[in-house]
Amino acid sequence: MEESRRLLEFRNISKNFPGVKAIDDVSMSFFEGEIVALLGENGAGKSTLMKILSGAYIRDGGDIILDEEILPHVYSPSDARKFGIAIIYQELSLISELTVMENIYLTHEPKSFPNVIDFKKMNQMARNQLDKLGANVDPQKNVKELPLSEKQMVEIAKALAVDCKVIVMDEPTTSLTWEDSAKLFDIIRKLKKQKITVIYISHRLDEIFQICDRAIVMRDGVVVGEKRIKECSQDEIIELMCGKVLQADLKPQKASMQIVRKEKILEAEHFSDGKFINDINLSIYKGEILGIGGLIGSKRTELFRMICGIDPKQQGILKIKDRVVSIRNAEDAIKNGLGYLSENRKEDGLSLGLSVEENIVQSNYQPVNRYGIVSWEKVEKISNDFIKTLNIKGNSSTKVINLSGGNQQKVSISKWLHAECDILIFDEPTKGIDVNSKAEIHQLIRDFVKNEGKAAVVISSDINELLAVSDRLLIMSKGKIVGEFFDGEIEETSVLKCVTTKGI
Amino acid sequence: MPHNNKIAIKKVLSGNFGTVLVLIFLMCIMTILTPKFFTVSNLTNILIQSATNAIIAVGMTFVIVSGNTDISVGAILAMSSCVGAQVMKSSGSIPLGLFASILAGCALGLFNGTLIAFLEFPPFIVTLSTMWLFRGLAYLFTEGRAIVGLPESMMNFANGKFVLPYIVWVMLIIYISCHFLLQKTVFGRKVVAVGDSKESARLSGINVKKITFIVFVMSGFFSAISGIVYMSRLNSGQPIAGQSYEMYAIAASVIGGASLTKGGIGNILGTLIGAIFIAVLQNGLIILNVSTYWQQVAMGIVVLLAIGLDKLRKRMS
Ligand SMILES: Nc1ncnc2c1ncn2[C@@H]1O[C@H](COP(=O)(O)OP(=O)(O)OP(=O)(O)O)[C@@H](O)[C@H]1O
């Protein structure tokens, strides 16, 4: 690596938001054809630094040097693309009313006549681009019709569709399954061969160890260290990130005893949506955490949204605590003790323009409701408790949109823990959450089901998470349940085998 | 609790600080330009003149904060006040007339609300259509003539005062209670949540349809109240009443901090300042003898300036 050319350099970059020093005098360099991991806890400043690079934010001070040229102090994202900087944003930036191909080639559409878009060619090009990623998405579909995981693939395809020298990937795999992540890693390795520099942000350390050459660690807006991946261990990196040694007991905990599956808390019978999901039956028992795994297109999110009354069902009987209930919307579901944490905080998981406290109480106004009047004192107390237990960087009146991605996710989780539901369905609960907090959230879910008469479902694309938290694990594929594992049977090889053989 | 209240009050004050400054600035200019402006009687007059718009604008603010628009309010004002006037005239009973008026306003709001909340028609198109529809019905109902000959005491109400004119009291009570409703009640917070993100609100178990529906009924209700004030001041029911009031109401909300493109923002006290701002401008231009054509030009420019200055202030801080 030593001989290769220095491609990009940050010199003394700083950026303040009202009341927050997001980036504080940061300097770092990147070399040609290098894959660099940018690591740090939630709110460390990673995304902010990358948004400065991509022209989305204007830095307060410092220089960016690309290819031996100092970039101007103010430039727009489209300028950045001309300089050869591509970025995959943490919060997807697709336009939902446009088609997949229009999104991929937005502002650099192939033209036939001077100003007429050549849709045929565009379709062809988009198809090729998506094929490279192994993504089976129809380029002519509207983006809003796609599930989150496919949107993520389109976002990646969009970034790769321009020629670039540097590509930034801000948590590209949070909603991808391990199989799709593997395809992405192949592409990243190819980019490396083409001498393209990849800046890779992720909270999944195993990914970092798979593909990265070097890791730069940030904390509270400053660089705290740098390691060659080959010469260090995961624990060393975690220590750098959070400034202390990870306690052994922070590692995810299994239920201390085998779960006694006596009482069913929820039974779903004959659930169909008339499209992809056909006659699914499943039960959840009191006291257990039920994990749900599967590849893209397994329709797990769709299944649970349907059970919770968020999307319409064609057919299906739901029993909660042995009583048949009719659930037509989320309001009914919550009344019956059933809550659903959305996998997509930007679209329907959070009210981004509102404060942390307003988001948290949104799922349940009961505890703060005094004859119709909101007791702000209580609202503040409740949210401060969550801010403390979940270590959210921000205060109760901060607007959620001004939090870092991981901290937003923590607000989302707080909201559902506050809902006082008996059954919580966590769809990608730790999406974008750092290593340390991840273990804490797993512990919170575990504590939740320990209470009398509670149960949780964890839908996750992260196999390690499923292995760590599930008492029972269901594998879904194409709208069907294809495998079931109990307590002791849940271990990596057999689960993966099930997914890959039955999953296709 | 007191500590918390202080924070809340501070928040509202600082949120409206820019608009208040602009309003004071405007009043200073008017005072310099004409001695007739800054007198007790003229200032009271301004408050009375602002009342009809201000009351409609309360309903409008709820609608806008919930992420919708209602441009049928002027027509609802006309229709409900005509119905009220007719009932009052033929029965001779003021309470009955007021009740009929409010009932009519709520019914028309309910019609809008049903189409928008439950049948999911787009709010702009629905209220554009019902603006014509209700206005047409008002003309048909009155055969195009004003309904005159209302009981004496209606006039007495319009002219009566207890320290402040009764009309101003009505306006203030509505503002204080609605500010409380939006800021402090569960209902109000749900309106804000729906406005910020319909989907997030829906998934959190908020009945988005119900909230949307109620907000449109409220808009009808406040249009009717405003119609009653209007009716008392002219001592008649007028089918042409409230022409282009929707625009003034929207302007008042937006000057007060609400946003037509993004729900979830806006506050009732800001709207009051907006409504008074508009009334000051209209009043001042009339006192200054500006021609009606130039009044419109000035109106457009000053409203743009007010919003622009507020934007600038927000960016600076
Ligand atoms: N637009 C903004 N306004 C105010 N504060 C902001 C804004 N964007 C980010 N911040 C703050 O800057 C800090 C750094 O945020 P950033 O998004 O860069 O973190 P991150 O390292 O990407 O975290 P994560 O792992 O959670 O994505 C956080 O404290 C955040 O609250």
Ligand SMILES: [Mg+2]
């Ligand atoms: Mg981030």
